[in-house]
Amino acid sequence: MLTEGLVVVHECLGEADQMLRRLVLSGPIAKTAKAGQFVAVQVQDSSISSFDPLLRRPISLAEVSPDQNEITLLYRIQGRGTEILARARCGERLSVMGPLGNGFSLPEVGELWLVAGGIGIFPLYALAQSALAQGLSVRLFWGGENQSFLRSAGLNDWQALGIPIHLCTLDGTLGDKGFVTEQLQGRLFQSFQLFGQTKLINIENQANNAQHSISEQITVATCGPKKMMQVVTELCMNFAVPVQVSLEERMGCAVGACLGCVCTLVDETGTLIHKKVCQDGPVFRGEEVVW
Ligand code: FAD
Structure with missing residues (x-):
């Protein structure tokens, strides 16, 4: 190690x-x-x-x-x-x-949507590469301060992956003007309508075992400012889409001994628990994090 x-x-x-x-x-x-x-x-x-x-x-x-x-x-x-x-x-x-630490888990099938704020993009590139190697579809939503930040932080490398990319900047110099969570919300809504229809058609065909709900099609992974990840988690929970978040806490030892990076989570029974970001994370299920 x-x-x-x-x-x-x-x-x-x-x-x-x-x-x-x-x-x-x-x-x-x-x-x-x-x-x-x-x-x-x-x-x-x-x-x-x-x-x-x-x-x-x-x-x-x-x-x-x-x-x-x-x-x-x-x-x-x-x-x-x-x-x-x-x-x-x-x-x-x-x-x-x-x-x-524990990294991201890839779904077996479907689409992986990556949502990044600022330099939160950095850990997502390795994830995109693994997902593409596994044959998953990958889509990126990335928000930054302005065009020069996005270009400096590796936009060309992302474009070379040939995946759909939704960009936004705070000053509107590249992509939509505004927050990346707005783009995510719009796209989730579109997909909800699309997969909702698929589900209806399948029900009409009595092919119940072939139903695909949005939660079976899309997995979201996010990294960036805490507030952004909270909104991403809330949106995903509204659409019943699984979401993994990469938390950042200031760390001491980085191996679980000093308890300097403890965060609060909630378990399946609703009980508050504490975990170490360095050892148990940094990636957690969005819905278990107490924001
Ligand atoms: P310091 O003098 O310690 O701090 C300078 C400023 O940065 C202060 O304002 C401080 O509050 C802030 N800061 C320091 N540490 C953090 C932190 N962990 N989170 C938020 N703000 C912090 N940074 C990258 O640029 N690329 C990465 O890929 C990356 N991955 C990380 C993964 C994990 C699991 C964690 C916990 C942090 C990661 N960081 C990453 C943040 C990086 O560790 C800090 O920026 C770095 O430790 C700052 O050290 P410093 O001595 O330069 O700054």
Whole structure:
């Protein structure tokens, strides 16, 4: 679980947003990692002390390439830890713990809808790749601040997948102006009408065992700001569509020992329970999260 990754690519993700970085690491994690899992990267300011900062920084797996033995991390420089990480050069070795946590579960059939807000897009690319490899249809809903953010954060790579993409920006410079949840709501409503009709036709044909309700056709996976994921969950619950959410909490140890990332959930009996985002998540069923 504790291993080293050799930096093979470390670059600015896009010219417009200089804070976004793409880090490709070569190492054994690629053999076992799964979409939705993350790694805890040691970041150290060697000019001060080899233990400063003490805590590793959690970063999701944006791409997993077992054949090339590589993982890709996409991150935004936020504060001291990621600033130090951004100084890593090609050929350097980083101490990486992982793969950590429980990732997304793919449905066996149907469509996977991905809903991303801002840099919440990063862990969803690996998921899209696994889903497409499994023969699922994938559709993306992605909202960001403006056109240059979406382009910097990898829009071209998503377009190269050849999947339907619904974009929106807060300033209207690309896609619809507004929130990604509005696009999701519209599309859920359309699909509800479509699958509702399929169900009716099947009932008329007495082919009850071939009924397809919307919940059997669509699975949603989402990552982004907490408020957005809450709205996505509520919409999905209204349409009885299963939804998986990737939660983000500030983490201490990242392996379940320090209880720094505990979140509140509700179990099947309605009882409030606590789970660790690092070990039990970061991916949970939307309906079990207490927002
Ligand atoms: P700090 O100095 O620690 O903080 C700077 C600012 O960032 C502060 O305002 C702080 O409140 C905020 N911040 C720090 N940590 C978090 C957090 N976990 N959630 C929200 N805000 C935070 N970031 C990416 O860019 N790409 C990823 O793929 C990614 N995946 C993640 C997966 C998981 C499971 C988790 C828990 C976090 C992930 N993050 C990701 C967030 C990333 O870990 C933080 O941005 C990073 O740890 C910040 O460290 P820092 O020392 O640079 O900033």
